[in-house]
Amino acid sequence: MNKRHGAGQRIRQITSATNPLLKVFRHALAEGTTREGWLAVEGPHLVEEALRAERAAVQSVIIAAGARTEFRSLLARVPPPAEVVEVPDRLFRQIAATESPQGIAALVELQGANFDDSVARHDALVIVACGLQDPGNLGTIVRSGQALGATGLITLEATVSPFNPKAVRASAGAVFHLPIFTAEKARPLFRRLHEAGVRIVAADRHSPSKLPEADLRGPVAILIGQEAAGLPPEIAAEADMAVSIPIRPGMDSVNAATAASILLYEAARQRGFNY
Amino acid sequence: MNKRHGAGQRIRQITSATNPLLKVFRHALAEGTTREGWLAVEGPHLVEEALRAERAAVQSVIIAAGARTEFRSLLARVPPPAEVVEVPDRLFRQIAATESPQGIAALVELQGANFDDSVARHDALVIVACGLQDPGNLGTIVRSGQALGATGLITLEATVSPFNPKAVRASAGAVFHLPIFTAEKARPLFRRLHEAGVRIVAADRHSPSKLPEADLRGPVAILIGQEAAGLPPEIAAEADMAVSIPIRPGMDSVNAATAASILLYEAARQRGFNY
Numbered sequence: 001m002n003k004r005h006g007a008g009q010r011i012r013q014i015t016s017a018t019n020p021l022l023k024v025f026r027h028a029l030a031e032g033t034t035r036e037g038w039l040a041v042e043g044p045h046l047v048e049e050a051l052r053a054e055r056a057a058v059q060s061v062i063i064a065a066g067a068r069t070e071f072r073s074l075l076a077r078v079p080p081p082a083e084v085v086e087v088p089d090r091l092f093r094q095i096a097a098t099e100s101p102q103g104i105a106a107l108v109e110l111q112g113a114n115f116d117d118s119v120a121r122h123d124a125l126v127i128v129a130c131g132l133q134d135p136g137n138l139g140t141i142v143r144s145g146q147a148l149g150a151t152g153l154i155t156l157e158a159t160v161s162p163f164n165p166k167a168v169r170a171s172a173g174a175v176f177h178l179p180i181f182t183a184e185k186a187r188p189l190f191r192r193l194h195e196a197g198v199r200i201v202a203a204d205r206h207s208p209s210k211l212p213e214a215d216l217r218g219p220v221a222i223l224i225g226q227e228a229a230g231l232p233p234e235i236a237a238e239a240d241m242a243v244s245i246p247i248r249p250g251m252d253s254v255n256a257a258t259a260a261s262i263l264l265y266e267a268a269r270q271r272g273f274n275y
Numbered sequence: 276m277n278k279r280h281g282a283g284q285r286i287r288q289i290t291s292a293t294n295p296l297l298k299v300f301r302h303a304l305a306e307g308t309t310r311e312g313w314l315a316v317e318g319p320h321l322v323e324e325a326l327r328a329e330r331a332a333v334q335s336v337i338i339a340a341g342a343r344t345e346f347r348s349l350l351a352r353v354p355p356p357a358e359v360v361e362v363p364d365r366l367f368r369q370i371a372a373t374e375s376p377q378g379i380a381a382l383v384e385l386q387g388a389n390f391d392d393s394v395a396r397h398d399a400l401v402i403v404a405c406g407l408q409d410p411g412n413l414g415t416i417v418r419s420g421q422a423l424g425a426t427g428l429i430t431l432e433a434t435v436s437p438f439n440p441k442a443v444r445a446s447a448g449a450v451f452h453l454p455i456f457t458a459e460k461a462r463p464l465f466r467r468l469h470e471a472g473v474r475i476v477a478a479d480r481h482s483p484s485k486l487p488e489a490d491l492r493g494p495v496a497i498l499i500g501q502e503a504a505g506l507p508p509e510i511a512a513e514a515d516m517a518v519s520i521p522i523r524p525g526m527d528s529v530n531a532a533t534a535a536s537i538l539l540y541e542a543a544r545q546r547g548f549n550y
Binding site: 052136140143144146147148149170172174177210212245246247248249250251252253254255257258261262265266268269273275 | 418
């Protein structure tokens with residue numbers, strides 16, 4: 001049985017737990033991505049952000065029968081080529097990865113961003129995540145990056161995936177907006193950044209150079225290290241400069257996502273919040 | 276059998292899972308506190324911070340047999356009235372609340388701080404947590420507060436406990452250093468703050484008053500609202516001023532702990548990091 005919703009789009013009913021699409025959703029919501037690399041997201045806020053983002057193409061939406069009225073206007077905005085599937089509430093709970101499912105989920109294809117457009121620019125403000133392990137921290141950095149004018153984020157090897165479900169949730173949908181790249185090795189990345197005229201700034205809690213006195217105007221890439229260990233020395237050694245956040249004696253550091261966000265704020269402040 | 280360790284202190288061996296002290300530890304590590312309000316913490320970093328903090332009195336330490344050599348110097352610093360108990364590794368895993376127990380835990384009595392000493396001062400920088408729900412966020416704020424010169428933190432009703440185990444872990448031990456208070460109702464608290472000459476500043480993402488232009492010198496209390504909903508209007512209405520972090524168009528907000536940390540950083544910057 002097919003029904004039409006507000007935008008004239010068909011909603012397909014699925015009631016069998018063994019339906020292949022539901023298997024794809026269940027697996028992808030647990031892992032964060034499908035085999036072809038589409039992101040799987042839950043909840044109206046993330047679906048809304050995916051529909052809003054230019055670089056994101058919603059491919060498939062799944063709705064719990066009991067949530068259909070509540071999310072009617074959201075469903076009406078799903079673009080025609082995408083499929084909308086309705087399932088009984090109990091089936092939705094089975095495929096959801098969250099403890100309190102909100103009744104809507106989507107598969108989203110994210111178009112790759114252009115590295116040079118994000119990095120080789122006079123106002124480049126790039127975060128390089130060097131080994132962060134906590135997906136919540138990385139997602140929070142993506143959110144702060146998009147909010148505070150970052151032009152891109154690059155994850156180095158041994159860093160948690162920004163498309164991990166926890167990271168996507170912590171990003172509050174910013175993962176669909178901020179250009180994100182992965183780089184295996186630091187040296188070729190740093191060479192490319194230097195060729196583009198980008199200064200490399202290490203966030204280093206032990207640096208005597210204090211943040212507010214550092215000039216963060218002009219193109220910069222900020223290196224953020226692993227939560228406990230900080231930046232690997234061989235990576236910190238490649239930076240053009242290091243900065244530290246002035247911290248009260250007796251305290252070692254702030255949270256890694258907090259540090260990244262404070263550096264982004266200071267850079268944005270120096271640039272006059274010109275975004 | 277009793278053994279003496281480095282500092283000449285007795286280490287009591289417990290091998291029975293039904294021992295009452297182990298029951299107290301197991302319950303307290305899951306809940307965060309014992310019935311008498313002592314904090315239960317796991318891992319060498321938090322035990323170290325508790326030993327270091329003036330306001331914290333370590334009452335009891337439990338060590339897994341296999342971790343005793345590794346944490347010898349830490350055990351040697353446990354003050355004499357406190358009890359040190361060694362248990363077989365398998366028993367330690369049973370009482371631990373973390374997935375990868377590190378072999379050491381402690382019960383810690385935290386002495387109450389004096390409200391007027393923390394708040395009625397010319398350099399007061401207080402965070403008022405108004406309804407935050409995520410213990411990780413609240414703990415991160417405690418950590419940033421201690422790192423960036425806050426003189427205290429106050430939680431209003433309907434805010435998650437700062438002594439929740441996740442909050443304590445996110446605080447990285449700052450919970451033992453930063454004076455923390457709870458206030459049931461906003462109005463009597465705000466009256467007390469005003470009597471002490473403290474200005475009340477609402478972090479409000481919709482405020483036209485931009486953070487870097489706001490004067491955060493002098494005694495201030497910064498109100499941080501709930502993650503999704505922000506500050507309740509009736510609380511925001513009581514503030515002397517509101518400020519917002521300038522955010523890129525299309526983005527709604529940054530994470531609540533990030534916002535608090537950026538406000539603390541800006542206040543610290545304006546005060547010349549005078550701590």
